Amino acid sequence: MQTTAATTKKKQGFYIEVGCPGCGGSLELEDDFFVLDCNHCGSVLRVTMPAVPPAYVVHSNIDQRELRFKIDRHLKENNLPLTNSQLHVKRIYYPYWKIDAIVLKIRNRIDTREIVSEDGESQGETVETRKTDITLAPYTLTVAAGDEIDGVPSSLGLRSEYLKIRPYSVDNVQDEFHALPVIIPWERAFDAANSSASSTNMIEIAAFGRNSTELFMPRASIVYMPILLTETYGSGGVTRYVVDGVTGRVLNNEQRQEREVERLGDPVPIEFGQLGVDFHRCGNCGVDLPPVQSYVYVCNNCFQATYLEQNSAVTQQILVADDPRAEKDGLYPFWVMSLAGSDQAAIRRLFGGIYDSDSLVIPAFRMANFETVYRLTRRMSSAYPKLSTAELAEFDRRAMPATLGPTEAQVLAGVMIAREKAARQGKFEGSAEPVMPVSMRLLYLPFHPESYFMVDSVIQTVTFEKNQVPSAR
Ligand SMILES: [Zn+2]
Ligand SMILES: [Zn+2]
Structure with a gap:
């Protein structure tokens, strides 16, 4: 699972540049960050995603001279004659769907271990144990969204460089650039992402039962990448180069019968969602x-x-389930999911004796791995009926941030139920449905550190490993 540790990583991948509504200064944000400080005026801001997929554009800094240089270098490297003829360039923004989702991978494997006698001698026998590995991780894929053009890649692949993306608007379109229309609908892009994800099942063959790879919570956006379609006209006919407008890399070159650069028509206007940047203030009183x-x-x-x-x-x-002695402890958030009668019965059967409640209680903060979330959910769900809770009446500075949203929690809960089934039945069906609770609310419970663990300060029975949470204190 993804952690929220603020690691000092090299800047790579997509960064969104937006304007601060307070001072107009430009801000850069990472994909999964939605609250930030303006480093110009100090305003606290939050980013809101539109319901309709937003569109972004990546600028190109390759001028005519550099383009000539890059093409010449490409020709030299491939032992091709250099060209002296003029470069005819059509600068386009080619659209890609960028899909961000959570991928759930279930892999069934068999562990084989040799039986060794007490004196360390091998008996030539082995034992086999069935193991099911479950991982949840972020997943990003790009798929071409425009009309197919020879030599233009069907996906952006994994780009190691830093890419600044700006909201697509008239102001952010560079001179001479034409945006190609999006012709692949979002549903088709998501199908492509799904089948690309599940094709990994073919590579990692299940030792028993069925492996599964599923995408949850997909979010889509359009990223316009600059492409320089360049042609030279000589005695041998037309040579066309497809050049990456960010790196200047020649992606493809070929001899052609006819000129194509002129063939591409004008862009068709489409409506995209707008990313919002608002002041991060209380919806009620405005502080x-x-x-x-x-x-x-x-x-x-x-x-x-x-x-x-x-x-x-x-x-x-x-x-909040509090204890007066816990005034220095961290209040950790959990999602309490109240289940419908039929779901309660099913889950009670599943969780057997340890479970005596109408609610599933899962951490609302990110942890380093799935098995820890699973164990903590079991412990919290069985401890929940023993907790006496009150309504949180005021701001409490001990409260830890809820870094796992409610929808993601529903997905995670479904995965855990599938995990529980797998443990009890010895086989994994290979799919997980998100849990649909009747209602859901946040519960804070104080925890304090005890050697390697965080232990709850109310009934002293719920624990988790300290190293599972970057912010444990
Ligand atoms: Zn500002
Ligand atoms: Zn307020």
Whole structure:
């Protein structure tokens, strides 16, 4: 699973550049960051994603001289004669769907171990144990969204360089560039992403049962990449070069019968969603909220909760199970999912004796690996009926951020139920449905450190490994 550790990594991949609504300064944000400080004016801001996929554009800095240089170098490297004729260039923005999702991978394998006697001698016998590995990880894929053009890649692949993407707007389109229309609908792009993800099942063959790879919570955006379609006209006919407008790399060159550069028509206007940048303030009284990544904020002025993800199951009420001695402890957030009668029965059967409640309680913070989330969910779900809870009445500075949103929690809960089934039945069906609770609310429980663990401060029975949470204190 993804962790939220703020590691000092090399800048690579996509960064979004947006304007600060406070001072107009330009801000750069990473994909999964949605609350930030403006480093020009200090405003606390949050980014809102539109319901309709937004579009971004990547600028090109390759001028005519550099283009000539890159093409010459490509020709030299491939032992081709250099060209002296003029370069005819059509500068286009080619659209790609960028799909961000969560991938769930279930892999069934068999562990084989040799039986060794007490004196260390091998008996020539082995034991086989069935193992099911479950991982959840972020997944990004790009798929061509425009009309097919020879030599233009069908995907952006894994780009190691840093790519600054700007919201697509009239102001952000460079002179001489034409954006090609998007002709592949989003549904088809998602199907392509799905089959690309599940094709890994073919490579990693299940030792028993069925392997599975599924995408959840897909989000789509369009990224316009600059491509320089370049042609030279000589006695041998037309030679065309497809050049990456960011790196200047020649992606493809070929002899052609006819000129194509002129054939491409004018762009067709399409409506895209607009990324919003707003002041990160309490929805009720308007004071600034803390600049930390969280899906839930309690205002320190009016004590109202602001939720950053709209999820119809989530109620306004926030619960806390507290202990007066826990005043220095961290309050860790959990999603309490109240289940419908039929689901309760099914889950009670599954979780057997340890489970005596109508709710599934899962961590609302990210942990380093799935098995830890699974164990903590089991412990919290069985501990929940023993906790006496009250409504959180005011801002509490001990509260840790809820870094796992409600929808992602529903997906995760479904995966855990599938995991539980696998453990009990010895086989994994290879699919997981998100859990649909009747209602969902946040619960805070204090934890304190004890050697390598965090231990709950109320009933002292719920624990998790300290190293599973970067922010454990
Ligand atoms: Zn600013
Ligand atoms: Zn407020």
